[in-house]
Amino acid sequence: MNSPSLEYIDLGHNRFEGPLPHWSSDAAAYLDLQSNLFSGPIPSNYDQLLPSLSELYLSDNHLNGSIPPCMGNMSSLLILMLRSNHLSGEFPQAWSLWPDIMVVDVSDNNLSGNFTSSMSVPSSLQVLSLSNNSFGGQIPSSLFQNCTELRSINLGGNRFTGSIPLQTVSIVSSGLYMLRLRSNSLSGRIPHQLCSLPSLHIIDLRGNNFSGTIPKCLYNLTGFYDMPDIGVLGLSSYSEETTLTLKGQELEYDTTLDLVNLIDFSSNNLEGVIPEEISSLIALGTLNLSRNQLTGNIPSKIGNLRWLETLDLSHNHLSGQIPQSFSSLTSLSHLNLSFNNLSGRIPSGNQLQTLDDSSIYKGNPSLCGVPLSTVCPGDGAADPDDGDHNDDDIDENxxxxxxxxxxxxxxxxxxxxxxxxxxxxxxxxxxxxxxxxxxxxxxxxxxxxxxxxxxxx
Structure with missing residues (x-):
């Protein structure tokens, strides 16, 4: 179909099926066919059919095949949305030639290929979402060095190796709010340069091989002191989606991402103590440090985190008593302190009274008090041999x-x-x-x- 004057095509969120239409329009700048039942490959001559296209939405269909190389010739492209399809093969190397590209979202496909640390990345990029594919290699260092408008990086669920290339972040946009690198094979230390990203309020490094200690400089992340505005400038039609672990569940987030304040360093090889400075991140909603090698005490001022809803410190080597300040965590709805070396009386009061599941404290043999059956010393537990005498006294009385x-x-x-x-x-x-x-x-x-x-x- 040839429609030379057609500029705006929006047929998204319907039940159209079959192959993608081969519309031709020199004026078309917007094409939205997302959330339909289209199948088959992406036309290999899109650059000729729609040479002026700036926004392409093909997500949530049943498309297969590879991403055609011709898309590297679409120099006006601002948004490329191909997530949740069945696309395979490698991502076109020519994407680095897009001069004004802002959003690349190809998550939840079967794409593969190796990235290199020296790979060029478009400097105009604001959102990069490659999650849940089979990409490998190293994270390009230019992603942090050249992209001055970067807002979100989502590379979770791939096969990336090496370290986080954050040696230089002085020119990276202060608007970066999400760094999601979970479920890869990344290693090395968590770089202290991470603390130089003031707007960051979603850090998900879960399920990697990071080692060393938790940076003490996390208190510099002012994004955890307030709720920043994360809207992508000039892209009102784009809505980012991602999966995060909150309250012990995998939850999908899109338009509510600006309400999430999360640090997830779980399932790594981190060691040392939990820095006391983490207690200053007063807007933190989820803190998951489980399944590491952490030692020492739980920070005494952790009760300052008044908005904390999820706290998981399980499967570490933490010791000492549970701080009494826990009773100040009035928003807490999910707690897991199991399998540590904690001791003493479990604090009570306020929100903790609703968390009466004994499995929260399982694997800490030196803990006592409600909700455990272990009675704390000095609580005056009755001797079983005295039970009959007590019953007789009660009867006589x-x-x-x-x-x-x-x-x-x-x-x-x-x-x-x-x-x-x-x-x-x-x-x-x-x-x-x-x-x-x-x-x-x-x-x-x-x-x-x-x-x-x-x-x-």
Whole structure:
């Protein structure tokens, strides 16, 4: 179909099926066919059919095949949305030639290929989402060095190796709010340069091979002090989607990502102590440091995190007592401290009273108190041998109480009546007159009953 003057095509969120239409328009700048049932490959001559296209939305269909190399020739492209299809093969190397590209989202496909640390990345990039594919190699260093407008990096669920190339971040956009690198094979230390990204408020490094200690400079991440505005400038039609682990569940987020404040360093090889400085991130909503090699005490001021909803420190080597400041975590709804070396009494009060699942504290044999069955020293637990004596005492006390109550009741009732008659003369006369009348009526009734029997005899 040739429509030379057609500029805007929006057929998204319907149930159209079959191959993608081969529309031709020199003026078309916007094509939205997402969330349909289209199948087959992407046309190999899109650059000729739609040479002026700036926004292409083909996500959530059943497209297969590879991403055609011709797309590298679409120099006006700003947004490329191909997520949630069945695309395979390598991502076109020519993508680095797109001069104004802002969003590349090809997540949830079967794409592959190796990236190199020296690979060129378009400097105009704001959002890069390659999650849940089979990409490998190293994260390009230019992603952090050249992309001054970068807002979101989502490379989770791939096969990337090496370290996070954050040696230089001085020119990286201060607007980077999400770094999601979970479920790869990355290694090395968590770079302290991470703390130089003030807007960062979603850091997901779960399921890698990071080692070393947790950076103490995390308090510099001012994005965890407030809720920043993360909207992608000038891209009101684009909505980012991602999966995060909150409250022990894998949850999908899109338009509510700006409400998420998360640090997830779980399932790595981190060691050392949990820095006390982490208690200053007052807007933090989720902290997951589980399945590492962390030691030392839980930070004493962790109660400062008044918006914390999820705290998972399980499967480490933490020791000492659970800080009493836990009782100040009034927003807490998911807690896991299992399999550590914690000891002492479990704090109580406020929100902790609702977290009564004993599995929260499992694997800490030196913990005691509710909700565990282990009684803390000094709580005066009864000796089982004394149980029968206590029961006998209770029975004897019970019998004495019943007898005492009966006697007291009789005394009160007796003197309530007799005491009144003794004290008040008019009541006494009325009382005896009443019984005289009753006696006379009873005698008359008996006489009437007996008279017939006497006549018969």
């Amino acid at each position: 019970g019998k004495f109480g019943i007898v005492a109550s009966a006697v007291l009741g009789f005394i009160i009732s007796f003197w309530s009546v007799c005491g009144t008659l003794v004290i008040k003369k008019s009541w006494r006369y009325a009382y005896f007159r009443f019984f005289d009348n009753i006696k006379e009526k009873a005698a008359l009734a008996i006489a009437l009953r007996v008279a017939p029997w006497q006549r018969k005899t």
